[in-house]
Amino acid sequence: MQIDSLIPHRAPFIMVDTLISVTHEKIETKFHIEATNIFLENGVLREFALIENIAQSGAAGIAVLSKSAQEKPAEGFLGGISKLVVHELPKINDTVYTVVIPIAQMGNMYLLKGANYVGGRRLLECELKLVGA
């Protein structure tokens, strides 16, 4: 399934390539960092791109779970970020593997816990609140 059919973001702001698997317990995605990524600084991907990667991974997974994938993906916003820890930042040509765990949901609001990894090393972890518009 094309990622742009699941989330409203468009290039160059898409920070997810592939949805690996989606269940109600866990969403997994992959993202390869190209040299053209606009959030690179001195060859390193900035923290906010990793947060965006978790948010987009969660939104894509929720779209699949709620069967809302359609021609025009639902818009939403990031309502809050908490428990943020940055361990390491990835570089050009790294492939980021991301895991998002849905913690709670009420109506169109979701609390997600996410982390991204390169080669098994944790990059960044946080909790996000996503709200569908």
Place this chain on the structure above:
Amino acid sequence: MEDLKLTLKKQIIEELNLQNITVEDIGDDMPLFAEGLGLDSIDALELVVIMEKHHGIKITDESVGKEVLHSIDTMAAYIQAENAANK
């Protein structure tokens, strides 16, 4: 019931990381949102987590959430009712 209300107040302060707020500041019938305790609608997610993690009650419907998460009184009453129904 009073113990449950006190527990809920402590859990809300901890989960939402409410600084400078004590259990004495949260009235039993005080609205938890807007003009009451001042939580915003997205904070409701943390209350949902409290209900599920600490009390084993899942709330996913927004209209149920609006009613149940209105105040400490309504949360405690819902927990008691659910526990009684599941006995």
